[in-house]
Amino acid sequence: MTKKLFIKTYGCQMNVYDSVRMADVLAPLGYRPTEQADDADMIILNTCHIREKAAEKVYSELGRLRQLQEKRTQEGGRLLLGVAGCVAQAEGEEMLRRAPQVDLVFGPQTYHRLPEMVTRVLGRVSGASGLVDTDFPAESKFDALPEEAASQGAAAFLTIQEGCDKFCTFCVVPYTRGAEFSRPVSSLLDEAKKMVATGAAEITLLGQNVNAFHGEGPDGKTWGLGRLLRALAEIDGLARLRYTTSHPRDMDDELIEAHRDLDALMPFLHLPVQSGSDRILDAMNRRHTAEDYLRIIDRLRGARPDIALSSDFIVGFPGERDQDFADTLKLVTEVGYAQAYSFKYSPRPGTPAAAVEDQVDETVKAERLAMLQQLLNAQQLAFNQGSVGRVVPLLLERKGKFPGQLVGRSPHMQSVHVQAPDRLLGKIVQVEIEGAHANSLSGRVQTDIFTSDHDMAAPSREIRTA
Ligand code: SAH
Ligand code: SF4
Ligand code: F3S
Secondary structure (H helix, E strand, O other): OOEEEEEEEOOOHHHHHHHHHHHHHHHHHOEEEOOOOOOOOEEEEEEOOOOOOHHHHHHHHHHHHHHHHHHHHHOOOOOEEEEEHHHHHHHOHHHHHHOOOOOEEEOOOOHHHHHHHHHHHHOOOOOOOOEEEOOOOOOOHHHHOOOOOOOOOOEEEEEOEEOOOOOOOOOOHHHHOOOOEEOOHHHHHHHHHHHHHOOOOEEEEEOOOHHHOOEEOOOOOEEOHHHHHHHHHOOOOOOEEEEEOOOHHHOOHHHHHHHHHOOOEOOEEEOOOEOOOHHHHHHOOOOOOHHHHHHHHHHHHHHOOOOEEEEEEEEOOOOOOHHHHHHHHHHHHHHOOOEEEEEEOOOOOOOHHHHOOOOOOHHHHHHHHHHHHHHHHHHHHHHHHOOOOOEEEEEEEEEOOOOOEEEEEOOOOOEEEEEOOHHHOOOEEEEEEEEEOOOEEEEEEOOOOOOOOHHHOOOHHHOOOO
């Protein structure tokens, strides 16, 4: 019998990938994805624990879902509630104490066991206490996940690496995702080929520390990310590759050379620096200086002159003084970002920085964040304006809000809105950029131009007929 599964995803792209795979795992039990929570037989919240109030938001969402669940029970039905992801991992049993209506609590490394968990829970009476599985099992979930995978469309995510051993002093990820682990190359190549066969023209490789990738190659040797990208770039029909998120310490020569040599590797890199102050970088345990970071950017630009950059920043880390913040602004000015994310430091329970006495006042954090965002927004707008008048290859990924509108991504990760027929969805077309806004561009599909703009270094294999 077909049942309906609704998954709500919070947090990073790795959670997005995990949600897709949870649906794959549950498909043999008859669960089919639905877009509406109201008529679902199972609801899973795939949660994120990275910043403040994450757990509180999950508990209030669970409060709302409890009503839906009770209504279903009164009607003689049953709605299963599951909590997955990093809040589930961090809270564990505590979640059942605070939200007893939850049937399943499971972490990022155990969702391959979902069929067994669901069968056990369904065998119990409604209202019996829920199951918790927040192990870090010795077996990898990737070995147990089904080979069958639903299509992710034109732009797909592929998790190649998980976990983190870096222990930045502000971050929960090493605790919620566990130790660093890389998948074997052969299974990644197989999964990527399947993605292309089901419509992917672009694959973004994912990992909390994606460039720390060190997977076992088919030759028995350890492969780094640069080598993996070279192998993936050979896959017929795979026009675009990206990877995220990287750590500056793992930008090795092989990876930088991949940016020089591979047309399919898009000229855009999210490389978080967090702060421009060496004192703060040291306190964060980032294990690089601002100067190290700038030299990496120089090397990347040497290899791929049109590469656009993005970063994450934290303002108000414990002990951050005006001078440290000024160093961050200086670094931003020196690099010139195409886009970036910035956050107020949020103390996370159990992390070393949360225990430091010298916490920065909330109003100071807010002021610094506003200043930094003003600078970053101005850089982003200037970058977008610089695209106007260019012809860029666009991968049309989805429908826009308005009739006849499609939305795609430029090689530089900009969202571009165009008027185009639906049959072009999933295709790469040449688009002349006409308008620039803070967060997106608008453009016109060039039906008669199929040669690439040299500046954008568009690979010839990206050009498909419109
Ligand atoms: N693995 C990536 C980042 C993962 S978390 C890396 O090493 O860069 C994504 C971003 O959230 C981080 O880059 C950081 O800027 C932000 N972040 C993480 N913990 C935070 C905290 N406690 N307070 C504020 N921002 C935080
Ligand atoms: Fe968190 Fe640092 Fe690991 Fe990134 S490298 S996931 S910020 S501990
Ligand atoms: Fe959030 Fe976990 Fe990703 S804390 S950012 S969902 S790794």
